[in-house]
Amino acid sequence: MLRNLEEDVFKNRGCDKLLRENVEYLEELKSLAERNGMSDRVNFITSCSTTERNALLSECLCVLYTPKDEHFGIVPLEAMAAYKPVSACDSGGPVETIKNEEPQMAKNMGENARQHVMESFSTKSFCQHLNRLLAYVARGKED
Numbered sequence: 571m572l573r574n575l576e577e578d579v580f581k582n583r584g585c586d587k588l589l590r591e592n593v594e595y596l597e598e599l600k601s602l603a604e605r606n607g608m609s610d611r612v613n614f615i616t617s618c619s620t621t622e623r624n625a626l627l628s629e630c631l632c633v634l635y636t637p638k639d640e641h642f643g644i645v646p647l648e649a650m651a652a653y654k655p656v657s658a659c660d661s662g663g664p665v666e667t668i669k670n671e672e673p674q675m676a677k678n679m680g681e682n683a684r685q686h687v688m689e690s691f692s693t694k695s696f697c698q699h700l701n702r703l704l705a706y707v708a709r710g711k712e713d
Contacts (some may be wrong), residue, residue, distance in 0.1 A: 587616075599636065627652040632679075635664060643667070646689055650683035667691070 586592055594615060603612040618626065627633070633649035635658035642663035646656040650668070658664035669686040689695060 594648040595636075623648065624652070627654055631655060632657060635659075638662065640664065647687050650680075653677075653680035653684045655679035655683055 596616065600609070600614060603614075605610045607610045615622075615626065617619045627649060633645065635643060635646050635649075635656055637643060639662040640659075643658075646658055646664050646668050647655045656664070656668050658668055667687075667690075669683065
């Protein structure tokens with residue numbers, strides 16, 4: 571039973587087709603691309619393996635992240651870690667995780683994005699922040 575659950579979780583990661591809103595939004599985006607004559611230049615990928623994701627990130631110019639009011643969103647962080655600039659809705663988690671700056675060439679933006687994600691979201695950064703919080707808590711208990 572655990573094996574089946576594991577297979578289902580990994581097969582169905584990404585866009586959850588059981589959520590009607592996800593299906594409707596994807597169809598809306600596809601229709602928009604069609605209406606604007608861009609459907610032959612836009613590829614909607616709702617789920618992929620880590621290997622596929624890394625290959626796609628290595629070949630793309632930038633990443634368009636469309637969820638509105640997403641609570642966090644790992645996709646922008648993965649893109650920035652791969653030196654790719656991200657364009658996202660100005661709401662939810664991306665407001666806090668994506669560094670916004672004046673438009674530049676994609677390569678420069680990608681390098682800046684990579685530096686930002688490494689400084690703000692790396693294991694080292696997380697550990698430093700956690701250590702500061704633990705030291706703060708420990709000091710408070712001594713008073």
